[in-house]
Amino acid sequence: MTPSFLLTFALLVPFGAALVAALLPQNARNAEAWLAGTTAVAGLGIMIYLFPQVANGSVVRQEIAWIPALGLNIILRLDGFAWLFGVLITGVGLLVVLYARYYMSPKDPVPRFFAFFLAFMGSMLGLVMSGNIIQLVIFWELTSLTSFLLIGYWFHLAQARDGARMALTVTGLGGLGLLIGMLIIGQMVGSYDLDVVLDSGDLIREHPLYLPALLLVLLGALTKSAQFPFHFWLPHAMAAPTPVSAYLHSATMVKAGVFLLVRFWPVMAGTDAWFWIVTCAGMATLIFGAYAAIFQTDLKGLLAYSTISHLGLITTLLGMSTPLATVAAIFHIANHATFKASLFMAAGIIDHEIGTRDIRKLSGLFRFMPFTATLAMVASAAMAGVPLLNGFLSKEMFFAEVAERDANPFVNLALPIGATIASMFAVVYSLRFVHGVFFGPKPEGLEKVPHEPPALMRRPIEILVLLCLVVGVIPGITIAPYLAAAVVSVTGPDTPYYSLSVWHGWNLALAMSGVALVGGVLLYWALYGYLAQGVDGPPLIRQLQGKRIFERIMLTITSKWARRLEARFGTRRLQPQLFLLFLLAVALPASLLMSRLGGINLSFAGFDPVFALLWAIGIVCAVAAAQQAKFHRLVALILLGGTGIVTCITFVWFSAPDLAITQLLVEIVTTVLILLGLRWLPKRVEDLSDEAQVLKARIRRYRDLVLAGLAGVGMTVVAYAVMTRQIPEGISEYFLENAYKLGGGTNVVNVMLVDFRAFDTLGEITVLGIVALTVFAVLRRFRPASESIAKPEQQRIQAEFDDRAPERSQGDTVSEYLLIPSVIMNWMFPVIIVLAVHLFLRGHDQPGGGFAAGIVMSIGFILQYMAGGTRWVEDRLRILPVRWIGSGLLLALLVGVAAQFVGYPFMTTAFQYAEIPWIGRVPMASALIFDLGVFSLVVGATVLILIALAHQSVRSPKAARHAAPIKQAEVSPDAPVESR
Amino acid sequence: MMRQILPYPLLSLGMLALWLLLQQSLGLGHILLGTLVALFAGRALAALEPDRPRIRKPLKIIQLMALVAVDVLRSNLAVARIVLDGRHREHHSGFLLLPLELRDRSALAVLSCIITATPGSAWLEYDAMRGTVLIHVLDLVDEQAWIDTIKHRYESLLLEIFQ
Amino acid sequence: MSELPVWAALLVGFFALAGSLLTLLGCLGLARLDSFYERVHAPTLGTSFGAIGILLASILYFSVTGQRPAVHEVLIVIFVSLTTPVTLMLLARAALYRDRAEQNGNVPAAAFGQDVVVEAPADPQA
Amino acid sequence: MTSLLDHLTVLPILLPLATGALMLMLDDRQRVTKAFINVFATALLVFLSVAMVIRAANPADLLAVSYPLGNWPVPFGIVLVADRLSAMMVLLTSVLGLSALVYSLARWHAAGPNFHTLFQFLLMGLNGAFLTGDIFNLFVFFEVMLAASYGLALHGLGLARIKAGLHYVAVNLGASFLFLIGAALIYGVTGTLNMADLAAKVATIPELDRGLLEAGAAFLGLAFLLKAGMWPLGFWLPTTYAAATAPVAAMFAIMTKVGIYAVLRLSTLAFGIEAGASAGLGQTVLQLGGMATIAFGAVGILAAQTTGRLAGYCVLVSSGTLLAAIGMGNAFVTGGALYYLVISTLAVSAFFLIVELLERIRIAGADVLAITLEAYGDDEEETENDEVGLAIPGALAVLGICFSICVLLLAGLPPLAGFLGKFAIISALFNPQGLTEIAPITPAAWWLAGLMIFAGFAALVALTRTGISTFWATMSDTPAPVRVIEIAPILLLLGLTVVMTVMAGPVMDYMYITAENLHAPAIEIGNILATPLVVEVAP
Amino acid sequence: MSETILFWSILVSQLMLAGAMISATTRMIRGPRAQDRILALDAFYVAAMLMLVLFGIRVGTSVYFEAALVIGILGFVSTVALAKFLMRGEVIE
Amino acid sequence: MELILAIGIGVLTSCGVYLMLRPRTFQVIIGLSLLSYAVNLFIFAMGRLKTGAAPVTASGAIDPTQFTDPVPQALVLTAIVIGFAMTALFLVVMLAARGVTGTDHVDGREQR
């Protein structure tokens, strides 16, 4: 096993174990604990095994190719500092697993807990071992996500949900900042490889983008390690199960922030910006956290604020940018992990055994659980910085560093005073923790008699407290080599000498310690009365609740502002959308054309008065149609027909007979179609609403008119410009020359449709088919407007008339109405069929073709429907339009595919002139079969659309019945059947 | 059997003529193809089952057509004059209720076509129960003259052809 | 546009002009006549001898220039005179119904029984 | 052209068309048969498109990718081009198609007639749009795709769908007009419709006509940008997508990408570096519009009141990101954008499928279909369809995992591919000449990177809110059953993103080569114009 | 000579037909009733058809004949639909 | 001639755009029709205008300059068909919307 492989192994094992853990049964607490414990032991073992490799400042490195193109490979990199974290993660992890085995209730679904826990462990290991700064971000965010899941483990509790969400939001935001920061650093040094980055300190610090990069990296670090003003999420994360707090919020996750500061300390520290930002944030956090911790009534809250404060201490040290301060910071990272994890566990035991963590309700527990109390007291002492415990050592180093003379007199004064005050507060909250919980009278109103926890549950605390003691008494032979390895990997081989001895002689640091201890005791005594009142939250700044501010900001931004912005810059109405579309369609091309069109010469050559008159008519009809469309729909439709005819004549005028025919036919079908629809549109009557509304509508109309006018002018200019330009040398000559030679037809347009560009036609008929199917589908469950469910007024009046006249019966009027016309309409049926066949067959050589023929055929059908009614026609003709559509498509397709079977590309056509006796040369073009497909589809689709609409009239009496509130009296089953 | 293949011989013949006119050709191929198309068209009409008109004297149709042509030409000129006179002329237009003996739907259709196609007269409403038709006449000077014209010139001829 | 004899040109011109004139007059009548029932007569000028004139011009022109009889224009005459009555009949009958229902104007009552009065539709336009 | 492989380029269009048409010959009640046919055909399509991607990645014969329909010479006939980009898009389409289709079999395919045919026609339209090398043919396939999408958007009917459908149809009809005007104008100026031919001609257009040509391109661009949902043209999108049934919405996720594809294709082909005076046309519009779209999408994500709308806004963010990235006109950025395109499409599709299941959890026990049927259906509607397939155990957990993966993908959080896509784009923005070349970061790059991060954060906030309220805050004891055929497609889509994460190296390489080819189109233009024809087939 | 005759007579004829179409258009716009407008549209169709025939003579080709024929045979369909809509309130019952 | 047609296209466009911006669905459908006339004519115009030069060739060798450009005509034919289909679709959706929303406003509710 090579060392580098071991790194991969150490990273993968937790994730693999997490998967396994997720699949274990709900109540497998022991199995889960064994699995997690083994994993942690394996990780710890690997770390211990690898220590010699990193002891002397060297690095174990493993690179796995992932995305070389992006400079993003998986690089696992273990140096002394990462090793220290690795041991914390696995070691504390192991202890927490053991603790959690007893802490978690049998009712809790443990697979989820251990799966998330192990995944978090893996993420943390990945983070500290990242040798690529993007990979570091990846694991960074993974720790945020897994911690989110762990905090929200008891998601039935609202505070767990809120706490989890807040933690994720804040740390996620920081992570995104970190990502950009890392990207900038990568851009500066030209690589994302951490080793390259660490070698480029000068380049980074002198780069113009240093400050933004620094700010973004700090955003990540400070949010993660809960530094002021991003601290507020941490206390609310205490809704997590205590093992999670002990692990994440003391030893690992919050430490990731300071890990990052340390990691980038060699390349980013040492500048004024770094000093001021980091130190200030750290100092503010240190004092604020300690102050707030004093006034917490929840044990875990107290510990959380204490954690914030200690992280502030570490941050302050790192901000000072001196190697010795960094040594102290690294040392305190380790020390804080030990005593804080043990304190969290102790708090958890109290909670677990007594059922509350409220200091106000707790008291005198020493007599019930003396052993646990002793452990907690020792750990608290370490937290307070009492000599002979590890906390004292690093705090002494801290004092020594802040006491160093600085050029800036303010700094010179502020740092030592702030540090001393914060230490004093630390003594106060430590005292409160110990005194408030373990001493005093017996607690009252407890449901069960408190007792010591199971021995194994206590064991992790014992081990941690032992570490506090051992390190505190004999640091030189316990922690020293490991600390040295860590320090060297950060500050480099030239790290100045530092002493770990307990006694440094009488110096300012010792004096500060003394002041803090004595002052702390006195302050606790002074505050005792106030604290005994049990008011939650720190005085003076009680109103400053990070959570409430955060939630208000989030609510304002994500709901209020977002909705307002969405409404302001978006719309759900159709008109503005179309307005914007057309506005852009005018503005963009106009901006490209302005002053680039060159001279447009107005030319009146070839002016034809007839054509001008025709277009005068066309324009008048169009404008009139536009004007009438709102209230006089039928009129608009009629006028539309006028414009259509002018369009059609224009096509003829400029040599497009196929277009003219098709336009005409479509025109007819469209008119019938819209009329069929018109029956279902109730009348519009002019309503005269209030003045303001009318005015608003008028303004809108004028605005639309202006845009419409501009669009028209634009189209005129563009169309005129192109029409008067030289024809470019294009593809069209090829078609004219080869339509007959290669396509076997003289109607070039038709040859294009069924041969040169048959693929377009295939798509086009598919569109028609699809639309027909859609229309059919929509109409199948059509619900007419309530006003139009009833028979049209005319029919009602006429039926009433028939009813009243004695010799008439209902329906006489309509049958008389159609008696004579229907005869002629029937006669036209064969005529139309002949016309359709004619247009179809001549299409290849003369204007016509499958499409025109198809429309003609469907008009023939529609005419019969108009003459005889739906029932009458369908009794006589069975039209299966969907089949027509399907077979049309298949036929067209088959022609194309047939070419493929003989080795040509799809849609290759063949044609030949066959000599048929008596008839002569007959063109046999495969394109004709394609056109037959077109014909079939067009018939099917058009008929389907129109008939589906027409069927609504037959359906509507049923719909009316359906809509009636009370059903018609139902015929009872035994009633005599009168009629069928 | 024959009726199934050729339900409307005259109509199919007409369709063949239509086909040949459309093709502008009398080639054998077109005649054959046209026959097929015409047969198909006849079958299509048969599917609709309209009343099968029984034409007794097909030759009289030509006589009728000539008659109509002349009348239409005359009316064209008459109506053109009325239009040119414009508002200055006195109102002569009016409705006319005409009793008919003709009952065959096809014959009625032909008559309605004739009357409406002739400028100056328009077929408005046929009452099947009573066999009367309401006609609007643009230049209704002599009501009886109109009735006579229609009844004697057209109806009698149509009765001959169709019944 | 190959060699069209002058007599043919004159004839073609005459028929075209005559047909167009009749059509024009018909449409003028449409615009000028007073009531719908009078106007209904106007378009038939165009569909009868208006169309016949122009189509004769066409037949003549293409028969002479094309050196073979082109008579398919006849079809237009036939079908126009077959279909226009259908439109006019349906339209006139509809107008009759509407006028009766609204009791406006001097239209004859329904030929049968008493004229049935039903509330007039309140739609003056559509 | 004797083997099937020779016709590979056209098959992704023909297969759906044939399948769709064939199913029309069956009665609508033979839904099970249709379902089998459809699944089989779509699976075959996946297979074909995989083959196509493999061929495009290692072209044995450079000319093999272009297919002259009807054996007409380029540029006269219509040519299909299956290069790396097209092949990739077709593969994406077919994978989405298969997933959405399988999902729909649980219930939605029975909510209206001819679902299966419309579905295949949608695939046909999409594939055609991706494969064609002809501007007008692109219009036709846009219309095929749109027509099918109209049908599918309305599938199931109901108030919301009809209202949204009306807007969707109206707005897209407007865009279709612009497409026509643009295509016609380009033809009027250049005399060609073939994209490669156009690209070859653009540089030589007389200066006097250049304004007209560019105006034509602007019309086309607007039509594409509307499909892509660019602000301020994309307001219809969230409403329509949210109203559509889940499988349809999942398919729609790629419809915006058609707009993006067209913009990318034409801007690099015809207005790339070789376009003379027109080079880089519209890049500013793309950049600004794209960024505005991201911002609007992010705001919408935060403001969304329903998960469906939220998903719709995610589509907008994805579109905006891609448009702005394309607007940068840089091969590295484009490469990253292509990766992001695939990932975001898969993610959004999966998300649309999940959304419906989430709603089912929310209204535990309530049957969505039953509600719509009761409100808007009529009694003659088919009643035989109860849900199909087996319910899966631990539905909530599986759904939770799927949802979480979606959150990671959509918010662009590590470690999944959503992050990689964003990272690839931003990294390229910051290092436009490659990581090791030092060049200053442009303001546009800053803005885009910032907006992408902001949008990711917005997605994180909103999706966390959704997830918490769905999975954590609803106390439904008996979650509505989730069928295997509902969850399997989601797993497939998400699984693919995981595969793309793990295999990011080779996948990114594919994207980068694709992007390089796009930004240096001379070779491809030459290849297409030289497409060989079948001269004579040996008997 | 014949060219000139033909040119002027066709031009004047076309102008007259255009005049006819204008008359029909005024009626289409003025109404007053829907039946008047539909009637005018029918006349408009016919004039347009004749215009196409004249145009064929003018350019000397019968390639546009089918367009006129389509109006001749099918032009009445939309007016029939409109008329029936007036009478019955729906086109197909 | 070009000018007349260009103006015609412009006016049709204006009417179409104006109607498409109106609040009533029927106005929109008439607008769609007018706009599609305009667009079809525009496409057609892109092939330039020629009178009496229909692209119906003889069977022998031909001179392409004697004929008008067939390409735009083929495009217009496709556009006409698609336009018809879309009109039908919009109509039906419009009817369905009228039915379920109770108003013919394009937004499915009256604007206040």
Ligand code: NA
């Ligand atoms: Na009666």
Ligand code: NA
């Ligand atoms: Na008459």
